[in-house]
Amino acid sequence: MKIKNGTSAAILIIGNEILSGRTKDLNGNYLAVELLKLGINVRQIRIVPDEKKEIVGALNALKIKYTYVFTSGGIGPTHDDITADSVAEAFSVPLLLNEKAREMLASHYANGKDDLNEARLRMARIPEGATLIDNPISKAPGFQIGNVFVLAGVPRIFQAMADSILTNLDSGDPIISRTITISKPEGTIAEKLAEIASSFPEVSIGSYPFNINGDLGTNLVVMHEDTALIRKVVAQLSKM
Amino acid sequence: MKIKNGTSAAILIIGNEILSGRTKDLNGNYLAVELLKLGINVRQIRIVPDEKKEIVGALNALKIKYTYVFTSGGIGPTHDDITADSVAEAFSVPLLLNEKAREMLASHYANGKDDLNEARLRMARIPEGATLIDNPISKAPGFQIGNVFVLAGVPRIFQAMADSILTNLDSGDPIISRTITISKPEGTIAEKLAEIASSFPEVSIGSYPFNINGDLGTNLVVMHEDTALIRKVVAQLSKM
Missing domain, CATH: 3.40.980.10 (MoaB/Mog-like domain)
Structure with missing residues (x-):
């Protein structure tokens, strides 16, 4: 991605x-x-x-x-x-x-x-x-x-x-990153997640599993320079 | 090196x-x-x-x-x-x-x-x-x-x-590492150090400056698989 x-x-x-x-x-x-x-x-x-x-x-x-x-x-x-x-x-x-x-x-x-x-x-x-x-x-x-x-x-x-x-570098638009925490393990959300990811091929969506004292969950990190687009993706991901 | x-x-x-x-x-x-x-x-x-x-x-x-x-x-x-x-x-x-x-x-x-x-x-x-x-x-x-x-x-x-x-890897002789701390800045010992390093081209000698509350010094890290050779290099370095 x-x-x-x-x-x-x-x-x-x-x-x-x-x-x-x-x-x-x-x-x-x-x-x-x-x-x-x-x-x-x-x-x-x-x-x-x-x-x-x-x-x-x-x-x-x-x-x-x-x-x-x-x-x-x-x-x-x-x-x-x-x-x-x-x-x-x-x-x-x-x-x-x-x-x-x-x-x-x-x-x-x-x-x-x-x-x-x-x-x-x-x-x-x-x-x-x-x-x-x-x-x-x-x-x-x-x-x-x-x-x-x-x-x-x-x-x-x-x-x-x-x-x-x-400060003197020729830079791009700042890249914005949003993290959404889902209280489900990666394997449960992966199929829906792949669907959403493939509808937004230009957006980077990283998936990072965690295990806090046995509570399995997933952090999803959405990155792009367009805030409106990030908001759209986050809305979709939040439904999971 | x-x-x-x-x-x-x-x-x-x-x-x-x-x-x-x-x-x-x-x-x-x-x-x-x-x-x-x-x-x-x-x-x-x-x-x-x-x-x-x-x-x-x-x-x-x-x-x-x-x-x-x-x-x-x-x-x-x-x-x-x-x-x-x-x-x-x-x-x-x-x-x-x-x-x-x-x-x-x-x-x-x-x-x-x-x-x-x-x-x-x-x-x-x-x-x-x-x-x-x-x-x-x-x-x-x-x-x-x-x-x-x-x-x-x-x-x-x-x-x-x-x-x-x-444990199953085909490994080499274990590499031994010795660190010597010299209470002088790198720039003071560098010439002598280069001399010693060039007399032992097969030995890796890394030089790492430090500054602890204004006290300047240098850690020298000697690495090789042959302990006797390391001992020789360390003896030379210690004279600095």
């Missing part, structure tokens, strides 16, 4: 710590919620390891398929931070020391530029042609190139960066 | 409710932790919508690339449950009413087979050639076909199904 809307997005989470299960990803969910409010459908979330080949492959697959791609992670100073290198490769542009990024970084340290050792300077290497994304917390900037937005992995910084760019 | 190990896995999470941010995925993290204990590297987690084309595309991409693929979600009785249809299509086999699955399902309802309406019978449609995976909670089975394991999306059921199959 497709949510009809022109503006789409993918989120690419980069990090071995997520794939090993050591760290739970919070950024995908945060951004998905914020993007939906703007009418931008997240169509895929993909988590890949800290390996250039994997990151470049994912970027190339996602950036041609979706309006926007947002990445999380891999822009710090250490050897396993290779997102900027990978994005430069995916866009076939050089990765250059960016003077503005260097100044931003220097402002974070007590001794300014004197504290920028080789490792920290890694964070000022930005693909040619990219626009910087402000990092109000630890200064090392993210960046945008083409339709790809490169954000930090630390959730507090990711969120600050995301909030600063979201 | 690649964790060297022969056995790999991908996890495919199916569901609009995850992409809309309404529901937080718990299954990917649960399974990643369990697989790592068995020495199986999760190399990708991908979240896709309830759309056949998307599910089939993801299955085809992942099942040739990784030793195992585990899916979560979309095997209930409603119109948006299309995982079995998609798996059958990806394997080019028919989706058939499975007699054993029908009996399992019937055992869940007060009136047995009489309670199996058309919607509930959807859950007994299994790709030809698949082996059933027991569902101790709500009976509707998962299944395995080729290297793909199809599990329920409800976390309690997903976990029960996963636990029942994990």
